[in-house]
Ligand SMILES: Nc1ncnc2c1ncn2[C@@H]1O[C@H](COP(=O)(O)OP(=O)(O)OP(=O)(O)O)[C@@H](O)[C@H]1O
């Protein structure tokens with residue numbers, strides 16, 4: 115039998131408690147038991163368990179209370195106690211709350227032994243990789259890069275912090291944001307920073323699969339399950355076994371499929387189409403959408419119960435125009451990537467190119483930037499920096515780029531543009547028209563030089579000052 119891992123079990127019903135203790139010790143864990151939250155807390159402090167399996171409804175101190183105390187920590191306790199909560203049938207809502215409080219996973223009663231075994235094994239594995247991940251994280255945090263995600267701006271750093279915090283757990287995450295903002299990259303990063311990393315990451319775009327095929331794509335099917343099912347097919351859930359499944363544009367799924375998905379998420383059991391037997395599923399599910407999920411719920415596209423189940427955590431990716439300070443770093447990372455991909459040796463970005471990039475509105479976000487950089491890298495001579503001449507013809511034309519003379523220069527602002535965005539365009543264009551002379555630009559704009567500097571800093575243009 116395995117390990118020395120200490121598991122504390124808290125449950126007020128004596129038979130259930132004895133049963134759990136026997137089961138868990140039988141798998142080679144060291145166990146202790148407690149009959150309520152207070153006793154559990156006292157034993158936790160004295161015995162320092164790695165894992166606590168706790169019922170939610172208990173006298174004196176309930177499971178939530180215990181969870182909160184454990185999360186707070188205390189002398190005698192290791193930094194991270196992994197908590198698995200047991201919930202009564204039908205109290206998913208409480209389980210979700212527990213996950214938000216930091217529980218690692220939950221299990222519905224009556225307890226399914228196989229599933230409990232899997233959770234404990236995962237929790238043990240998670241503890242082993244935590245230290246390893248912490249080292250990686252520290253290094254990444256310092257460099258404004260998280261995995262393949264680039265961004266030193268405040269909104270991106272906040273997102274990186276959240277990703278680090280929730281990556282190791284099993285909680286579902288709903289990732290929202292406009293197209294091209296990096297939602298899939300966030301999902302991959304969550305996977306890469308989790309103990310599931312060695313297992314597959316599978317992404318399925320629900321909007322791209324015809325309704326008639328989607329169930330089979332996700333759940334798999336047996337031979338002969340329906341006309342045309344000539345062979346048995348493994349679904350995405352099974353492909354992602356032990357790993358992570360990203361459901362992209364989940365609101366595009368037919369409502370009946372959403373209901374089936376919800377059942378798999380709650381029961382963690384799956385039945386292939388046309389199969390009579392169910393199988394265990396050990397998959398972390400992430401979802402992404404570029405629509406407003408609450409709007410999708412209101413319109414009846416996304417089932418409210420599924421939304422609730424997926425949205426335990428929400429990561430909202432800001433559009434690029436709201437974190438332009440990251441553009442220079444993003445561009446640099448993308449140039450490196452494209453240099454590799456196309457075997458080129460392009461070096462950096464010329465000031466005029468950076469101006470054009472910074473003045474653009476980026477409706478297509480980081481993806482649009484990546485495409486622009488890829489094209490430019492291919493056109494640019496080796497050893498030289500990317501130049502505005504390498505941008506596609508008409509790039510940013512709708513923003514009325516162009517006339518370097520102040521006379522006759524126009525900044526066109528579309529209805530729907532935010533005031534701060536209009537301000538940014540006006541400032542950058544004026545600066546351009548003033549030949550990058552900040553004193554003159556501040557004069558024209560009627561603001562102090564200090565205000566202009568602050569604004570430029572906000573836009574990530576302070577770096578340029580270092581250069582020029
Ligand atoms: N913060 C970032 N750092 C580095 N690269 C990024 C970042 N954000 C996005 N990218 C790159 O931009 C491109 C688009 O990202 P991704 O596919 O994750 O967007 P998405 O939000 O899933 O878009 P869609 O809604 O259209 O599916 C990818 O090539 C990705 O690598």
Ligand SMILES: [Mg+2]
Nearest residue numbers: 297298362402
């Ligand atoms: Mg995507």
